[in-house]
Amino acid sequence: MPLTEKACIQINQALFSLTHAYESRMEKESDNSLSLSDCSLLLVLHQFAPTTAAQLSRIMDINPGTISVYVNNLVKKGLLKREQDPDDRRNWWLTLTDKGKPVAANVVRYAAVYTRDFLSGLSEEEQKSLHTLLLKASKSLGYSW
Numbered sequence: 001m002p003l004t005e006k007a008c009i010q011i012n013q014a015l016f017s018l019t020h021a022y023e024s025r026m027e028k029e030s031d032n033s034l035s036l037s038d039c040s041l042l043l044v045l046h047q048f049a050p051t052t053a054a055q056l057s058r059i060m061d062i063n064p065g066t067i068s069v070y071v072n073n074l075v076k077k078g079l080l081k082r083e084q085d086p087d088d089r090r091n092w093w094l095t096l097t098d099k100g101k102p103v104a105a106n107v108v109r110y111a112a113v114y115t116r117d118f119l120s121g122l123s124e125e126e127q128k129s130l131h132t133l134l135l136k137a138s139k140s141l142g143y144s145w
Contacts, residue, residue, distance in 0.1 A: 018118060025114050030107060033077065039107050041070045042096075045080065046104040050095040061143070079103055 003011075023036050030039055044059055045051070051059075057067045071094060074080035079100030085091035096104055119127045138144075 042104040042107045046108050050093045
C-alpha cells in the first residue's frame with residue numbers, strides 16, 4: 001500500500017527542515033568567506049577531483065552555466081585551479097589548490113559533524129537504516145555519488 005498523502009507531506013517537511021538546519025549551520029559555522037554553493041562544490045571536489053566542469057555538472061545535476069559561476073568563485077578565492085588537458089585542449093581539469101585542500105577537508109569534517117549531530121536522536125541501527133534507504137532513494141533518481 002503506498003504512503004498516504006499526509007505521510008508524503010510529513011516526509012517532505014522533514015527533508016526540508018533537515019536541509020534548512022544543515023544549510024543554516026554550515027553558513028553560520030564554516031569559513032565566512034564561503035557560500036553554501038562553495039561548500040557544496042568543495043564537498044564534491046574533495047571526493048572527485050581532479051574533474052571537469054562538465055563532470056561536476058552531471059554529478060551535481062546543476063546546469064553548466066551555474067557550475068561555471070561556482071567554479072569561477074572558487075578560482076577567485078584561490079581554492080581551485082584550472083589546468084588545460086594536454087591531450088585535449090578543449091578540456092580543463094579542476095583541482096584543489098594547496099590552499100583549497102585543507103578548506104575542503106574542513107568542509108567535509110563539518111558536514112560529518114553536522115550529520116552526526118542531526119542523527120543523534122536515532123539509534124545506531126536506525127542511522128544505518130536511514131543511510132541505506134536514502135542511498136537507495138537517491139540511486140533510484142539516478143544519483144550515484
